[in-house]
Amino acid sequence: xxxxxxxxxxxxxxxSKAREEAEESHRQQWLAExxxxxxxxxxxxxxEERGSDNNQPNYERQQxxxxxxxxxxxxxxxxxxxxxxxxxxxxxDDTCFQFVHAFEDAYFYEASGANISVCLIAAEDATLDKFAxxxxxxxxxxxxxxxxxxxxxQYFLRGNYADARHSAVIARYxxxxxxxxxxxxxxxxxxxxxxxxxEGDVHTLVKFFRKRIPCSCLxxxxxxxxxxxxxxxxxxPECSAPLGKVERSKTMYCSRCRCVTxxxxxxxxxxxxxxxPSCDE
Ligand SMILES: [Zn+2]
Ligand SMILES: [Zn+2]
Ligand SMILES: [Zn+2]
Ligand SMILES: [Zn+2]
Numbered sequence: 001x002x003x004x005x006x007x008x009x010x011x012x013x014x015x016s017k018a019r020e021e022a023e024e025s026h027r028q029q030w031l032a033e034x035x036x037x038x039x040x041x042x043x044x045x046x047x048e049e050r051g052s053d054n055n056q057p058n059y060e061r062q063q064x065x066x067x068x069x070x071x072x073x074x075x076x077x078x079x080x081x082x083x084x085x086x087x088x089x090x091x092x093d094d095t096c097f098q099f100v101h102a103f104e105d106a107y108f109y110e111a112s113g114a115n116i117s118v119c120l121i122a123a124e125d126a127t128l129d130k131f132a133x134x135x136x137x138x139x140x141x142x143x144x145x146x147x148x149x150x151x152x153x154q155y156f157l158r159g160n161y162a163d164a165r166h167s168a169v170i171a172r173y174x175x176x177x178x179x180x181x182x183x184x185x186x187x188x189x190x191x192x193x194x195x196x197x198x199e200g201d202v203h204t205l206v207k208f209f210r211k212r213i214p215c216s217c218l219x220x221x222x223x224x225x226x227x228x229x230x231x232x233x234x235x236x237p238e239c240s241a242p243l244g245k246v247e248r249s250k251t252m253y254c255s256r257c258r259c260v261t262x263x264x265x266x267x268x269x270x271x272x273x274x275x276x277p278s279c280d281e
Contacts, residue, residue, distance in 0.1 A: 084213040086150035089143060096143040099131040100170075103144075107170060116198050117191055120173045138182040145171045145212075153209045153217060161202060168197045168208045201249060235260040235275065236267035254279060 106126035110119040127135070134140040152167025172194050179186040197208055206225050210218040232248030234241055241263055251261040254268065257279045262268040 082215050082217050084150045084153045084215055084217055086146050088214065089146055093140075093143070095131070096134060096140050097147055099127060099134045099140075100144050100147050102127050102131065103170065104166075107166070116169065116195065120170070120194070123170075124177075135177075136182070138178050141174050141178050141182065145174050148174070149209060149212050153213055156205060156209060156221065157217065161205065164205055164209070165198065165200075168205055169194060171212075172197050172208070199249075232261055234263035234267050236262060236271040237274070238270055239263060239267050257281075 103123045106123035107119050110122045134144065148167045148171040152164045152171065155164035155167060176189045180189055197204065202225050206218055206222050210222050231245050232251040234244040234246050234251065246263040251263055254260045260275060
């Protein structure tokens with residue numbers, strides 16, 4: 001019994017090591033696939049919400065969703081009294097809100113199909129001159145982040161995960177820019193960290209916001225979401241996972257056909273002979 005458990009542990013350790021290596025070597029391909037998938041998911045969500053508005057270009061729909069203007073979202077946007085920390089700021093000046101809106105406008109303008117880093121960098125370029133005082137001041141950047149956390153939390157509570165996700169991505173980018181440019185605690189923007197939010201499921205998102213807001217508004221949602229782990233399948237019949245069931249977020253596609261998923265490059269390799277005929281079709 002004890003031995004079995006140890007073997008299990010060793011196998012787990014080997015598996016997680018393999019996974020780490022897999023994540024490293026296959027990151028690019030993997031990211032590309034996941035990004036695509038995340039975009040598809042968001043399009044679906046939006047389609048459901050917006051119904052017949054589908055003919056409008058993407059950025060216009062996004063803008064109207066974000067309720068742009070240089071002001072705070074209208075008060076009915078906050079159906080609770082809580083502003084999730086934003087109300088605690090005494091020094092929140094309007095420039096920071098204008099900045100966030102300008103950044104979002106530029107970001108969503110790019111968001112039609114482009115890579116997430118392209119969107120963020122383009123939005124930074126678009127706001128760099130006009131809002132230099134915000135970009136150069138970590139306190140102001142923090143206010144901008146609070147604003148995004150507030151609206152993002154509210155989006156999340158309303159079930160608008162697509163916009164909540166964008167708020168989280170931008171907030172995390174600002175955190176990174178503070179760390180790299182202003183506090184210099186980091187040499188480079190950590191793009192995988194940003195992608196983690198962009199690709200993340202509801203669980204990742206709720207964790208992101210809940211960790212950063214001072215109130216308990218997301219506690220119920222967190223408990224609700226925590227219990228759900230989307231399950232995926234590893235198609236390698238020899239896979240060591242019971243019934244080949246693995247967390248969906250940890251699976252990778254066969255990049256040739258995109259019809260099958262694996263838990264690791266090892267499993268993909270092991271299944272290649274079996275899979276090849278159908279992959280070539
Ligand atoms: Zn709150
Ligand atoms: Zn497997
Ligand atoms: Zn296939
Ligand atoms: Zn294939």
